[in-house]
Amino acid sequence: MLESKIPDGPLEDKWRYYKEHAKLVNPANRRKLEVIVVGTGLAGSSIAASLGEMGYRVKSFCFQDTPRRAHSVAAQGGVNACKNYKNDGDNIFRMFYDTIKGGDFRSREGNVYRLAECSASLIDQAVAQGVPFGREYGGYLNNRSFGGVQVSRTFYARGQTGQQLLLGAYQALMRQVHLGTVQLFARHEMLDLVTIDGKARGVIVRNLDTGNIERHGAHAVILATGGFGKIYYLSTLAMGCNGSAIWRAHKKGALIANPSWTQIHPTSLPQSGEYQSKLTLMSESLRNDGRIWVPKNKDEKRLPNQVPEEDRDYYLERRYPAFGNLSPRDIASRAAKERIDAGYGIGPLKNAVYLDFSRAIKEQGEPKIREKYGNLFRMYEKITGVDAYKEPMRISPAAHFSMGGLWVDYELMTTIPGLFALGEANFADHGANRLGANSLLQACVDGYFIAPYTLGNYLADEIKTPPIDTSQLAFESAAARVEGQLRALMSIGGKLSADHFHKTLGKILYDKCGLSRSREGLEQAISEIKALRQQFYEQLYIPGGMAINSELEKAGRVADYLELGELMCYDALTREESCGAHFRVEYQTPEGEARRNDQDFSFISAWEWAGKDNPPVLHKEPLKFEFVIPTVRSYK
């Protein structure tokens, strides 16, 4: 059933071969074809702009008030590309290998190679759009190294790389809006997918300004709706991030792959109170110069600067000498949790570790550090009131990125023909753990360089399909169902807010399906989530009316999270091994490292919705390794 469609042949020829044989749509026909793109982050803006340039008729949707606010704007650290500008031995194969290994050998070789192969063009594209990347004094592009690799392949625009890449893509999109090839629908939320004869044919959206339910038809639908890490409530994601678009598509038949693989980022600011709504990320690039430590003594009372070297435990440097502070995220996060759980955590809640710049400042001078990370230090001070040039930062792990998402084949098409998923909304390239700076890359590459070909290949067979008539029964019933769901939520009339349920769910997931998991915990979580869901439909309260109503928006998203959260637990439960971000306590080495089981679990888990109250159905896509041999992932 699951056909990954990876072309045969040597790794380096697969994508070229695909492009040479993909079907084309001639320019005159493109004008007759309509495509819906949901999401205006890097993945959504880049594909909408690219398709507009090619002459397709595009409709672009996002829930924010303008496309430029999509969550991609928040990414700080950088974007990877193997340009080998540093002459340090970088090349496509090495980047491919780092990414496969970083993902703990749970991603497809063909996809990952293509990601590395297209990476260099992204930098070219972004520079041509005016993205002001960091430069050397001679005028050439600069780069730095990021967690999990030993070469410098990360390009950056101060600590605001996501913002600048997104503005590049947004501006390209605005250009197309002006030219009339793209129609923009900001403050519109997709609430259902419409399928006709098994193919994706449109969406039902709610205009968040008027509350009106609208129908939009197209020859293909692209979901670029980002990740669902906000399901943990406390996370590094923006408040509006959600899983609703992919979840509703899932209920229409699209499989979801590896939903439980959530990256926990090691360098977020620690939680400081119960009222907190999000955890702010400090860019991982800080680990290039900052050293991570906790006191050797559990009851250390001295201020951090007064703790002498011999009383500090630089636990990453101790445990992983080859990578030290640059160990991949899953490893660095788990190592921090291990120290915190063992009672060595620092700060008022003893839930953090130190990230210390004193040595870097001594060696490189404060101005250099200021130039590299100035805005991050400023942000840190704004939030915590602490000057990190003078004393170490406090950091702690936080939910950050969903490696799972809609299952897609090599063409980025889901199991529903005509429904594509791009960027963080698909599961494709990161395996069980994403290396830093690979996500912006994936979102952009999907939109600029991959989907324009693969979508054409699909649309070539659609040129005879007339414009989609949205008065058809499928649209009518989908719209009625959405309307009914909203009214049902409004009429529960309980006493508790959507946020209350979101927070409760988040805590269950963080404790039982977070940094570490166990059979017992996951089974408990499943029954707790079921009970919480029941309570939600009895106790929820939404004030206000059907027009502008943030509480109603939140409630719809939480309703979906309450289902998705359960699927995450099923997924984690069936994978009886530890790999990447998935750490099952039953499967570890005596030293506490993850123990992978390639014999039994070298596959992608793709889940099918089996209806309300039925357990989801698991489909397996076996992973074939022809070009690399899965090894034990060691960063020692």
Next chain:
Amino acid sequence: MHIRLKIWRQENSQVAGKMLDYELAEVDPDMSFLEMLDMLNEQLLGKGERTIEFDHDCREGICGQCGVMINGRAHGPLKNTTTCQLHMRSFGEREVIYIEPFRATAFPVRCDLKIDRSALDRVIQAGGFISVNTGQAPEANSIPVGHGVAEAAFDAAACIGCGACVAVCKNSSAALFTSAKITHLALLPQGEIEARERVQQMVDQMDAEGFGHCSNTEACEAECPQQISVLHIARMNWEYNKLQLLKK
């Protein structure tokens, strides 16, 4: 902390709005301003009242969505800070805090503190881009850009499109926003080629949207969370005037 609030409530753009009073006890000084509003909303919801609508998303100071007027200042009392990055420790015990939406003809109020800033998108649509199609870009290092130039372009490109500059300007001018984009693109060799057309089109669009003219009060720079400099406005004016002269 115990605080008193006066908040603008307006059901939608068709009806008149008014300031309403609220009180909030046990506010933690470490809370962000928006977390304080969350707390208030939770209480309103508990009483069965309609919650206060406000715009926000990233809560990290980067998406530009969260602006409101706080005690008459865009984004509140701190310099160069977005509303989401403002913390309650900046206010005094029992202080009365006035919260209103950003106001400008080009930014109609939608509900309570939510406004419509799509006019800024249309200014960008008019020319705030480099006309390059996908998949044909030359090797990135084929056109070197000096370190200083790239940094200066970045300073201008850092605008988050929040609209605070418009809200604090007595003429509701979008000159700071528009000129920041003009400078960002004009400084780079890739964007310089189209600089003239860009200035003309973006300035025309700014006028068409109903933004006022800049009369050099410089309130915009003082309140801009990204410290965008008014020097960009001078550059925009210079480019624009040059264009008018050369036309004749």
